[in-house]
Amino acid sequence: MNAQLARWQPILRTAARHRLFWPAALLAVLLSGNILFTPHFAEIEVRDGHLYGTIVDIFRFGAPLIMVAIGMTLVIATRGIDLSVGAVVAICGALACLWVSKQPDQNSVGGVLVAVALALALALALGLWNGILVAGIGIQPIIATLILMVGGRGLAQLITDGQIITINSEPYELIGSGYLFTLPFNVLVAAAFAVATVALLRGTALGMLIESVGGNAEASRLAGIMSRRLTLMVYMFCALCAGVAGLMASSNVHAADGNNAGLFIELDAILAVVIGGTSLAGGRFSIGGTILGALLIQTLTTTIYTVGVPPETALLWKALVVTIVCLIQSPAFRARIAGVRRRPPPSAAPVEEQPKVGVPA
């Protein structure tokens, strides 16, 4: 008995030290709680050649959040933050829907493709704006992107002329609520984006360069890294991700709503990134962790609906999860807990890496 425990202990300890251990554990607890208490939760069936089930729904509704969170991860890795993603979601959805609604035949594939291309080009332009403010003029990211966050919804309203544009276009609906090879199309898109991003960042030195910019922009510039251009690119990528999420969101509801599309998605995305173990102080990131974080948030939302707790209290539970995850990840909190438990002599206390202080952005 004791021997077995001793054998497992180091493995458990290594696992518990992994930065994704606690989010993964929380997700496992949530899922197993759901499977135990909600009938048919784990069931997945194929109906009309489409995959159905609550777990599939978690992925399907979580796809826009995953998209936004992937972009946000890279921005946060450069020690920045992008508050404008929600506004970009609204603007891109508005432009795409406007273009599709102006087509004589809304079902024409060509018209939809042009709409998608236009929306994504606009997203890149918005990302370029953010990037210029941050990398070119040198404004703190939190404030630079605040400008677009405040003004962006006005821009979306301007595009839709204050109306909610509803559309009825089959090719466009594929993006948000369609299926391809029995799998939800938007999940496929998000998965493809995630795989491509990881391959590009970890297969080449790009990921490490981004991390070095986040660690110390000036030092990496002196080391010969074009940190400004990298920062610019990262903001454009983030806006592109948000643009795709905007297409998904507007296609899912067949409408562009300048006020409510992507509302609070920036907060959820930042949460997903933080839960996924990416440091808000920049310098390291984990796309896998971010996707885990986004799924955790979406599972939490779904759980709240299935358990029958009033959905309006979702924010309360989110606050609870954020607080718990942030506290567990905080070195200061861990040191305090460990100090209370073990009370090591002060001289033996390990020298913590000096944490960065102040606003992360």
Add this chain to the structure above:
Amino acid sequence: MTTIEAVRARLGASSQRYIPVLATLIVLVIMYGYGASQYEAFTVDAQVILNVFIDNAFLMVVAVGMTFVILTGGIDLSVGAVVALSTMLSAVMLQDLHWPAYVTVPAVLAVGSTLGFAMGAVIHYFDIQPFIVTLAGLFFARGLCYAISTDAIPITDPFWVWMGQTQLRVGTMHVSPSEIICLVLVLVAAFVLAYTRLGRNTYAIGGNQQSALLMGLPVARTRITVYTISGFCSALGGLLFSFYLPSGDSLHGIGMELDAIAAVVIGGTLLTGGSGYVLGTVLGVLVLGLIQTLIRFDGTLSSWWTRMVIAILLFAFIVLQRVIVWMRR
């Protein structure tokens, strides 16, 4: 010779400190001038200007609290949610629990301050970014609102009605009690920042927290106090809001944190902390209020233009801040 140079350097440094506030004042004057040239009411009826104060008293109170936080280099995203929570708590305490007003007001203020205190303590002792902690605070306070009630609760308490409807005559114009509360708070805040130890510590921490700590300043106490002040101001802002619109509603104050931050920035407070004035924030709130008034007077512009103009002003002032920082180097 040296004294003259010293004086000149001093003057130069101090005038540079006032540039952002002066710029805000100039924008305000230009906007008023434009309004006066277009609409007769601006010159004939000073009440138009006073109404900008009255309509934005709650925002001003919230923005003053935000100024303290931003001066230390932090940020408080929870203010809008705390405003909503305060209106909700007032409504429940008055209407459902039938507490008298003199119990409700301190109770609401205490809840707001406690929330701020808790966030400040977590930020300081567990070393988590203010951004994330106050984001959790935002979720918590809004969630609590929804947990209390998803519907709006009207407030019919006589004290609330009196506070909302009384108009104190000043010459030919009138002001509301909320406005007087707001002005008193602004004066107290300006005094605290300029002349008390707490105020100097606030500036010192924003300038450089490490140096402040090494100088032996009470960093922990000051940081926590600053977030408590912001929580208190948000709760007071919530009370003023519920005087203005006598109801408790979870949807009150959505996006108010952005307005407050925008007012502070337009008012010339550096977001990195350490430099800024309460007076600037007051001017910033007036600029935001005047934009709304002008757009309302115009009548043809849609309300979303308000946000666009605020964004443009925000951009202009942030670039101005950068230019000033460059010039100092």
